[in-house]
Amino acid sequence: MTENEKMLGEERRQLIVETLRTASRPIPGRELGEMTNVSRQVIVGDITLLKARNQPIMATSQGYVYMHAQLAPERCEKTIVCRHAPEQTELELNIFVDNGVTVKDVKIEHPVYGDLTASIMVSNRNDVKEFIEKVSQVNGVFLLKLTDAGIHLHTVMADNEQQIINAEDALRKADILVE
Incomplete structure:
Protein backbone atom coordinates (compact mmCIF):
# COMPACT_ATOMS: atom_id res chain seq x y z
CA MET A 1 0.00 0.00 0.00
CA THR A 2 1.42 3.38 -0.94
CA GLU A 3 1.48 6.24 1.51
CA ASN A 4 -1.73 7.87 0.23
CA GLU A 5 -3.55 4.71 -0.88
CA LYS A 6 -6.73 4.01 1.05
CA MET A 7 -7.15 0.53 2.50
CA LEU A 8 -10.32 -1.14 1.22
CA GLY A 9 -13.31 -2.07 3.41
CA GLU A 10 -12.97 -5.71 4.52
CA GLU A 11 -9.18 -5.59 4.68
CA ARG A 12 -9.41 -2.37 6.73
CA ARG A 13 -12.00 -3.83 9.11
CA GLN A 14 -9.83 -6.95 9.64
CA LEU A 15 -6.88 -4.71 10.48
CA ILE A 16 -9.02 -2.68 12.89
CA VAL A 17 -10.16 -5.82 14.75
CA GLU A 18 -6.63 -7.23 14.95
CA THR A 19 -5.20 -3.88 16.08
CA LEU A 20 -7.81 -3.50 18.81
CA ARG A 21 -7.50 -7.14 19.94
CA THR A 22 -3.78 -6.81 20.51
CA ALA A 23 -3.72 -3.25 21.85
CA SER A 24 -2.84 -2.59 25.46
CA ARG A 25 -4.60 0.79 25.39
CA PRO A 26 -7.64 2.39 23.76
CA ILE A 27 -6.99 3.38 20.13
CA PRO A 28 -8.55 6.66 18.93
CA GLY A 29 -10.48 6.63 15.63
CA ARG A 30 -8.11 9.28 14.28
CA GLU A 31 -5.17 6.92 14.82
CA LEU A 32 -6.97 4.01 13.12
CA GLY A 33 -7.76 6.34 10.23
CA GLU A 34 -4.12 7.32 9.88
CA MET A 35 -3.09 3.64 9.84
CA THR A 36 -5.49 2.91 6.97
CA ASN A 37 -5.41 6.25 5.11
CA VAL A 38 -9.09 6.99 5.66
CA SER A 39 -10.95 9.60 7.70
CA ARG A 40 -12.02 9.14 11.29
CA GLN A 41 -15.62 9.18 10.04
CA VAL A 42 -14.94 6.13 7.84
CA ILE A 43 -13.54 4.38 10.92
CA VAL A 44 -16.71 5.26 12.88
CA GLY A 45 -18.73 3.55 10.13
CA ASP A 46 -16.40 0.53 10.18
CA ILE A 47 -16.77 0.22 13.95
CA THR A 48 -20.56 0.34 13.59
CA LEU A 49 -20.43 -2.49 11.03
CA LEU A 50 -18.10 -4.52 13.25
CA LYS A 51 -20.40 -4.07 16.24
CA ALA A 52 -23.33 -5.23 14.07
CA ARG A 53 -21.27 -8.37 13.39
CA ASN A 54 -21.05 -8.92 17.17
CA GLN A 55 -17.44 -7.83 17.52
CA PRO A 56 -17.08 -6.77 21.19
CA ILE A 57 -15.77 -3.28 20.48
CA MET A 58 -16.55 -0.46 22.86
CA ALA A 59 -16.08 3.25 22.33
CA THR A 60 -14.55 5.05 25.30
CA SER A 61 -13.52 8.66 25.76
CA GLN A 62 -9.90 7.58 25.10
CA GLY A 63 -10.64 5.55 21.96
CA TYR A 64 -11.86 2.11 20.91
CA VAL A 65 -11.31 -1.00 23.02
CA TYR A 66 -11.76 -4.66 22.15
CA MET A 67 -13.57 -6.22 25.12
CA HIS A 68 -11.91 -9.56 25.79
CA ALA A 69 -14.40 -12.05 27.18
CA GLN A 70 -12.29 -13.34 30.02
CA LEU A 71 -12.25 -11.32 33.22
CA ALA A 72 -9.67 -12.45 35.70
CA PRO A 73 -11.57 -14.66 38.15
CA GLU A 74 -10.53 -12.56 41.13
CA ARG A 75 -11.97 -9.34 39.65
Whole structure:
Protein backbone atom coordinates (compact mmCIF):
# COMPACT_ATOMS: atom_id res chain seq x y z
CA MET A 1 0.00 0.00 0.00
CA THR A 2 1.42 3.38 -0.94
CA GLU A 3 1.48 6.24 1.51
CA ASN A 4 -1.73 7.87 0.23
CA GLU A 5 -3.55 4.71 -0.88
CA LYS A 6 -6.73 4.01 1.05
CA MET A 7 -7.15 0.53 2.50
CA LEU A 8 -10.32 -1.14 1.22
CA GLY A 9 -13.31 -2.07 3.41
CA GLU A 10 -12.97 -5.71 4.52
CA GLU A 11 -9.18 -5.59 4.68
CA ARG A 12 -9.41 -2.37 6.73
CA ARG A 13 -12.00 -3.83 9.11
CA GLN A 14 -9.83 -6.95 9.64
CA LEU A 15 -6.88 -4.71 10.48
CA ILE A 16 -9.02 -2.68 12.89
CA VAL A 17 -10.16 -5.82 14.75
CA GLU A 18 -6.63 -7.23 14.95
CA THR A 19 -5.20 -3.88 16.08
CA LEU A 20 -7.81 -3.50 18.81
CA ARG A 21 -7.50 -7.14 19.94
CA THR A 22 -3.78 -6.81 20.51
CA ALA A 23 -3.72 -3.25 21.85
CA SER A 24 -2.84 -2.59 25.46
CA ARG A 25 -4.60 0.79 25.39
CA PRO A 26 -7.64 2.39 23.76
CA ILE A 27 -6.99 3.38 20.13
CA PRO A 28 -8.55 6.66 18.93
CA GLY A 29 -10.48 6.63 15.63
CA ARG A 30 -8.11 9.28 14.28
CA GLU A 31 -5.17 6.92 14.82
CA LEU A 32 -6.97 4.01 13.12
CA GLY A 33 -7.76 6.34 10.23
CA GLU A 34 -4.12 7.32 9.88
CA MET A 35 -3.09 3.64 9.84
CA THR A 36 -5.49 2.91 6.97
CA ASN A 37 -5.41 6.25 5.11
CA VAL A 38 -9.09 6.99 5.66
CA SER A 39 -10.95 9.60 7.70
CA ARG A 40 -12.02 9.14 11.29
CA GLN A 41 -15.62 9.18 10.04
CA VAL A 42 -14.94 6.13 7.84
CA ILE A 43 -13.54 4.38 10.92
CA VAL A 44 -16.71 5.26 12.88
CA GLY A 45 -18.73 3.55 10.13
CA ASP A 46 -16.40 0.53 10.18
CA ILE A 47 -16.77 0.22 13.95
CA THR A 48 -20.56 0.34 13.59
CA LEU A 49 -20.43 -2.49 11.03
CA LEU A 50 -18.10 -4.52 13.25
CA LYS A 51 -20.40 -4.07 16.24
CA ALA A 52 -23.33 -5.23 14.07
CA ARG A 53 -21.27 -8.37 13.39
CA ASN A 54 -21.05 -8.92 17.17
CA GLN A 55 -17.44 -7.83 17.52
CA PRO A 56 -17.08 -6.77 21.19
CA ILE A 57 -15.77 -3.28 20.48
CA MET A 58 -16.55 -0.46 22.86
CA ALA A 59 -16.08 3.25 22.33
CA THR A 60 -14.55 5.05 25.30
CA SER A 61 -13.52 8.66 25.76
CA GLN A 62 -9.90 7.58 25.10
CA GLY A 63 -10.64 5.55 21.96
CA TYR A 64 -11.86 2.11 20.91
CA VAL A 65 -11.31 -1.00 23.02
CA TYR A 66 -11.76 -4.66 22.15
CA MET A 67 -13.57 -6.22 25.12
CA HIS A 68 -11.91 -9.56 25.79
CA ALA A 69 -14.40 -12.05 27.18
CA GLN A 70 -12.29 -13.34 30.02
CA LEU A 71 -12.25 -11.32 33.22
CA ALA A 72 -9.67 -12.45 35.70
CA PRO A 73 -11.57 -14.66 38.15
CA GLU A 74 -10.53 -12.56 41.13
CA ARG A 75 -11.97 -9.34 39.65
CA CYS A 76 -15.09 -8.11 41.46
CA GLU A 77 -17.84 -6.14 39.79
CA LYS A 78 -20.66 -4.14 41.37
CA THR A 79 -23.24 -1.47 40.51
CA ILE A 80 -23.14 1.57 42.79
CA VAL A 81 -25.80 4.30 43.00
CA CYS A 82 -24.59 7.89 43.28
CA ARG A 83 -25.99 11.43 43.39
CA HIS A 84 -24.05 14.68 43.23
CA ALA A 85 -23.80 17.98 41.40
CA PRO A 86 -22.15 17.92 37.95
CA GLU A 87 -19.15 19.85 39.27
CA GLN A 88 -18.47 16.97 41.70
CA THR A 89 -18.01 14.42 38.89
CA GLU A 90 -14.22 14.63 38.98
CA LEU A 91 -14.23 14.18 42.77
CA GLU A 92 -16.52 11.15 42.46
CA LEU A 93 -14.40 9.46 39.77
CA ASN A 94 -11.16 10.22 41.66
CA ILE A 95 -12.59 8.59 44.79
CA PHE A 96 -13.19 5.41 42.79
CA VAL A 97 -9.79 5.28 41.09
CA ASP A 98 -7.89 6.32 44.23
CA ASN A 99 -9.28 3.16 45.83
CA GLY A 100 -8.16 0.93 42.95
CA VAL A 101 -11.61 0.77 41.36
CA THR A 102 -12.22 1.06 37.61
CA VAL A 103 -15.42 2.86 36.58
CA LYS A 104 -16.74 1.03 33.53
CA ASP A 105 -19.86 3.05 32.77
CA VAL A 106 -22.62 5.37 33.93
CA LYS A 107 -26.35 4.62 33.66
CA ILE A 108 -29.37 6.82 34.12
CA GLU A 109 -33.11 6.46 33.73
CA HIS A 110 -34.19 9.10 31.22
CA PRO A 111 -37.85 10.24 31.29
CA VAL A 112 -38.19 9.83 27.49
CA TYR A 113 -35.59 7.26 26.38
CA GLY A 114 -35.62 4.97 29.41
CA ASP A 115 -32.31 3.46 30.49
CA LEU A 116 -29.24 5.13 28.97
CA THR A 117 -25.72 3.78 29.45
CA ALA A 118 -22.43 5.39 28.47
CA SER A 119 -18.95 3.93 28.68
CA ILE A 120 -16.44 5.74 30.90
CA MET A 121 -13.60 3.23 31.50
CA VAL A 122 -11.41 5.23 33.88
CA SER A 123 -8.84 3.47 36.08
CA ASN A 124 -6.53 6.22 37.30
CA ARG A 125 -6.39 9.97 37.84
CA ASN A 126 -4.95 10.61 34.39
CA ASP A 127 -7.92 8.77 32.79
CA VAL A 128 -10.29 10.87 34.94
CA LYS A 129 -8.54 14.11 33.94
CA GLU A 130 -8.72 13.19 30.23
CA PHE A 131 -12.41 12.23 30.56
CA ILE A 132 -13.32 15.52 32.28
CA GLU A 133 -11.29 17.54 29.74
CA LYS A 134 -12.94 15.76 26.80
CA VAL A 135 -16.44 16.46 28.17
CA SER A 136 -15.45 20.12 28.57
CA GLN A 137 -13.84 20.38 25.11
CA VAL A 138 -16.97 19.17 23.31
CA ASN A 139 -19.33 21.11 25.61
CA GLY A 140 -20.72 17.75 26.67
CA VAL A 141 -23.30 17.18 29.34
CA PHE A 142 -22.86 14.65 32.13
CA LEU A 143 -25.69 12.10 31.97
CA LEU A 144 -26.66 12.88 35.56
CA LYS A 145 -27.88 16.29 34.34
CA LEU A 146 -30.52 14.50 32.25
CA THR A 147 -32.29 13.21 35.36
CA ASP A 148 -34.53 15.03 37.79
CA ALA A 149 -32.51 14.20 40.90
CA GLY A 150 -29.03 13.58 39.47
CA ILE A 151 -29.21 9.91 40.48
CA HIS A 152 -27.02 7.65 38.38
CA LEU A 153 -25.42 4.23 38.57
CA HIS A 154 -21.86 3.15 37.91
CA THR A 155 -20.71 -0.35 37.06
CA VAL A 156 -17.35 -0.67 38.76
CA MET A 157 -14.66 -3.31 38.83
CA ALA A 158 -11.77 -3.99 41.21
CA ASP A 159 -9.21 -6.64 42.06
CA ASN A 160 -11.01 -7.39 45.33
CA GLU A 161 -14.20 -6.56 47.19
CA GLN A 162 -12.38 -4.51 49.85
CA GLN A 163 -11.37 -1.90 47.25
CA ILE A 164 -15.03 -1.41 46.36
CA ILE A 165 -16.01 -1.23 50.04
CA ASN A 166 -13.30 1.40 50.64
CA ALA A 167 -14.56 3.44 47.68
CA GLU A 168 -18.13 3.22 48.97
CA ASP A 169 -16.98 4.45 52.40
CA ALA A 170 -15.21 7.44 50.80
CA LEU A 171 -18.25 8.19 48.62
CA ARG A 172 -20.45 8.03 51.74
CA LYS A 173 -18.19 10.56 53.53
CA ALA A 174 -18.40 12.85 50.48
CA ASP A 175 -22.22 12.52 50.56
CA ILE A 176 -22.25 11.04 47.05
CA LEU A 177 -23.29 7.43 47.75
CA VAL A 178 -27.02 6.67 47.62
CA GLU A 179 -28.03 3.87 49.99
